[in-house]
């Protein structure tokens with residue numbers, strides 16, 4: 120039963136000593152390779168791995184300490200043992216320094232001590248070998264970890280770059296969306312300044328209603344965008360009818376009445392080009408529906424009308440009315456539960472209502488609020504207005 124499968128290389132110029140060592144170690148179960156030539160020993164060491172290299176110190180072609188120092192370069196994990204008959208301290212120190220020895224054995228040796236030394240040398244090799252393997256594995260893992268970290272860092276950078284691109288795209292989309300709303304408002308204002316000013320007042324009021332905490336973020340968006348776009352459908356009306364009281368469509372004759380009744384439907388179509396949210400188009404379409412079913416264009420009632428449209432209806436009515444603040448407040452309360460949703464009326468009355476923001480203010484106040492930043496031109500390219508000139512009803 121061999122004590123170890125790891126081979127031992129023994130080098131001695133004396134064939135007799137070499138034979139004794141081979142028999143002694145071989146009988147003890149060690150795998151032994153022997154040679155009398157240090158150069159051949161080095162050749163063996165280049166070809167295969169040894170757990171232990173044992174060398175005589177005094178050899179004619181090479182000192183044992185020199186051989187073991189070269190073995191240390193070829194096989195740093197091998198345990199090196201020097202055998203010598205010289206007991207001088209000088210030779211001992213030189214041998215240790217040059218050969219980085221594990222043990223120093225003097226002749227003649229005791230068999231049991233030699234076997235114990237070999238067993239310890241094998242164990243030392245196994246420990247050193249295991250430690251070296253562990254270090255190599257650790258180094259490999261560290262390299263893989265470093266590579267993984269580098270890849271991760273690169274992915275994080277790419278993700279950050281994509282996030283920034285996405286943020287820029289998102290900001291550009293928001294900007295374009297705001298510009299689209301502004302374009303609609305400018306078109307409405309150019310069509311008729313009164314409608315532009317009224318729309319701004321409705322938006323202001325809806326903003327206050329939206330900040331009461333009763334709206335989810337999506338609902339706030341729908342209410343505010345619908346406030347901007349609710350009357351864009353009026354651009355389909357003859358201009359002279361645009362400022363007439365929309366609260367009473369029955370007051371319009373024939374075709375004009377029909378066009379007025381359909382302006383929420385036309386507005387829904389136009390709104391769909393600005394905002395893809397279906398709820399925005401639905402709110403624009405139903406902003407003239409009434410809680411009791413008396414409104415238009417579809418005669419919806421109660422909760423058939425979207426919540427945002429019920430709120431917009433109250434704000435639109437408050438802003439559009441020619442009554443005083445006190446009178447319109449009283450009217451809203453009297454119509455609560457009839458034309459208007461009671462909850463929407465309560466919500467409106469909780470807001471800080473400012474009579475000055477109502478649409479029936481004088482034209483002078485619209486003029487200062489709606490400057491034209493660039494020159495205006497008619498459809499045939501005819502110049503209409505100077506840049507920065509204020510809009511008027513006659514444009």
Ligand SMILES: [Fe+2]
Pocket residue numbers: 349350365382406407
């Ligand atoms: Fe309207």
